[in-house]
Amino acid sequence: MASESVGGAARTRPSTRRKHTEILDAAISIFGTKGYANGTLADIADQVGLTHAGVLHHFGSKQNLLLQTLAYRDETDVKDLVEKHIPDGPELFLHLVRTAFANAHRAGIVQVYTVLSAESVTEDHPARPFFEERYATLRREVSDAFRVLCEQEGVTEPDTIDVASASILAVMDGLQLQWLLHPAKIELAGATEFAIRAIVNAVLSPGPELSSYRSDEARPTGDTDRPRT
Amino acid sequence: MASESVGGAARTRPSTRRKHTEILDAAISIFGTKGYANGTLADIADQVGLTHAGVLHHFGSKQNLLLQTLAYRDETDVKDLVEKHIPDGPELFLHLVRTAFANAHRAGIVQVYTVLSAESVTEDHPARPFFEERYATLRREVSDAFRVLCEQEGVTEPDTIDVASASILAVMDGLQLQWLLHPAKIELAGATEFAIRAIVNAVLSPGPELSSYRSDEARPTGDTDRPRT
DNA sequence: GTCTATATGCCGATAGAC
DNA sequence: GTCTATCGGCATATAGAC
Numbered sequence: 001m002a003s004e005s006v007g008g009a010a011r012t013r014p015s016t017r018r019k020h021t022e023i024l025d026a027a028i029s030i031f032g033t034k035g036y037a038n039g040t041l042a043d044i045a046d047q048v049g050l051t052h053a054g055v056l057h058h059f060g061s062k063q064n065l066l067l068q069t070l071a072y073r074d075e076t077d078v079k080d081l082v083e084k085h086i087p088d089g090p091e092l093f094l095h096l097v098r099t100a101f102a103n104a105h106r107a108g109i110v111q112v113y114t115v116l117s118a119e120s121v122t123e124d125h126p127a128r129p130f131f132e133e134r135y136a137t138l139r140r141e142v143s144d145a146f147r148v149l150c151e152q153e154g155v156t157e158p159d160t161i162d163v164a165s166a167s168i169l170a171v172m173d174g175l176q177l178q179w180l181l182h183p184a185k186i187e188l189a190g191a192t193e194f195a196i197r198a199i200v201n202a203v204l205s206p207g208p209e210l211s212s213y214r215s216d217e218a219r220p221t222g223d224t225d226r227p228r229t
Numbered sequence: 230m231a232s233e234s235v236g237g238a239a240r241t242r243p244s245t246r247r248k249h250t251e252i253l254d255a256a257i258s259i260f261g262t263k264g265y266a267n268g269t270l271a272d273i274a275d276q277v278g279l280t281h282a283g284v285l286h287h288f289g290s291k292q293n294l295l296l297q298t299l300a301y302r303d304e305t306d307v308k309d310l311v312e313k314h315i316p317d318g319p320e321l322f323l324h325l326v327r328t329a330f331a332n333a334h335r336a337g338i339v340q341v342y343t344v345l346s347a348e349s350v351t352e353d354h355p356a357r358p359f360f361e362e363r364y365a366t367l368r369r370e371v372s373d374a375f376r377v378l379c380e381q382e383g384v385t386e387p388d389t390i391d392v393a394s395a396s397i398l399a400v401m402d403g404l405q406l407q408w409l410l411h412p413a414k415i416e417l418a419g420a421t422e423f424a425i426r427a428i429v430n431a432v433l434s435p436g437p438e439l440s441s442y443r444s445d446e447a448r449p450t451g452d453t454d455r456p457r458t
Numbered sequence: 459g460t461c462t463a464t465a466t467g468c469c470g471a472t473a474g475a476c
Numbered sequence: 477g478t479c480t481a482t483c484g485g486c487a488t489a490t491a492g493a494c
Contacts (some may be wrong), residue, residue: 037264050459117347131410175405177399184367196460210422213322214319271468279477
């Protein structure tokens with residue numbers, strides 16, 4: 001059974017391992033285009049020239065295939081960054097923007113994360129622990145970068161850093177969703193760059209409160225009265 | 230058949246219409262907790278004391294029930310805003326923050342939008358047109374508010390407004406996802422307020438570029454342009 | 459390692475009794 | 477308006493041949 005090979009052991013033959021990753025790639029494609037609940041083992045099997053029983057021989061169960069798929073995607077991303085080790089300082093913000101530029105040419109990867117992360121909040125979803133840990137880790141990394149930046153540039157309340165870190169990840173995710181819905185209307189990379197810049201600058205110097213932009217105190221009838229300059 | 234009653238006609242008996250909305254409320258709950266693909270008509274039927282055949286009598290098909298459910302949610306939201314008509318000026322930004330405060334006590338509503346909007350990007354999903362139109366409309370409304378604000382406060386390139394509008398909706402969605410995963414770690418309303426404020430301020434005065442924060446020893450010019458008031 | 463065949467179950471939708 | 481009964485389809489997973 002494949003269930004015991006956790007770290008991708010070397011005990012299997014090369015052709016087997018090749019098929020293994022071939023299935024994982026197909027799973028990314030299917031879970032991305034149809035979701036986990038709606039995508040089927042037969043869909044994945046078709047894409048690699050097997051039957052669903054063949055896929056189950058490699059992964060034991062659909063749920064295990066999902067978890068292996070998420071782990072596989074993560075380790076592939078990390079591999080791309082080996083020695084280009086994730087920057088731990090303010091460079092991280094530039095790295096996030098570069099990631100957005102890369103993602104604009106990887107709709108499949110973006111979609112599988114968008115679809116599965118949202119699906120993971122549903123009842124007893126097997127991917128939920130994965131995404132909980134993923135976001136907790138990412139927020140910690142972004143917060144660390146903020147702390148380094150704040151030491152360099154000035155001071156800021158630690159509470160603001162947590163909120164800003166979550167906001168940066170949030171705006172990246174949200175823009176991806178809108179981009180998947182309207183690829184022609186959303187410029188993923190440019191918008192991500194703008195938003196991250198806005199949030200980083202807000203941490204370093206907050207600027208005026210929103211309420212200071214209020215056009216008036218009370219609207220009497222609420223008819224079409226325009227705020228004048 | 231209920232398929233022809235588009236606007237919620239008055240031709241049906243009150244008890245029937247009551248059951249109708251009862252089913253729609255159950256559908257919000259089920260589609261939110263299990264998703265559209267995974268939630269079943271029997272789940273929804275159980276929640277209102279019917280069989281799945283009873284639900285189908287009211288809505289004809291599962292797909293139609295989903296569309297009616299989305300329309301029902303939208304018109305309920307609008308009803309809450311009747312006479313409190315959505316502000317069309319800079320007040321809109323404060324309204325969005327207030328919405329986030331309200332949402333922090335409506336996890337079910339937040340979850341159904343989060344789950345279904347992401348699911349809608351999957352293959353031939355029946356809710357896709359709904360969310361495409363929803364985001365296009367919301368971006369237009371936020372952009373309108375930005376244009377009014379920019380007339381008051383200064384000038385800005387129209388391109389920035391589009392990017393900022395998408396970013397504001399994005400950060401709201403993304404924070405909702407993280408909040409659903411970690412309710413104790415994310416302060417939905419406070420974070421939303423911070424992020425919207427950051428983006429609005431960035432539109433009015435951009436501030437330094439991200440690359441100016443690079444920690445690299447060699448930096449072209451030593452100036453780090455210190456931001457505004 | 460991959461297949462065919464099958465067990466088992468759930469789903470959406472329809473038909474017709476009450 | 478709601479039910480029971482049922483049809484047809486498809487899902488995951490298992491068993492065993494090759």
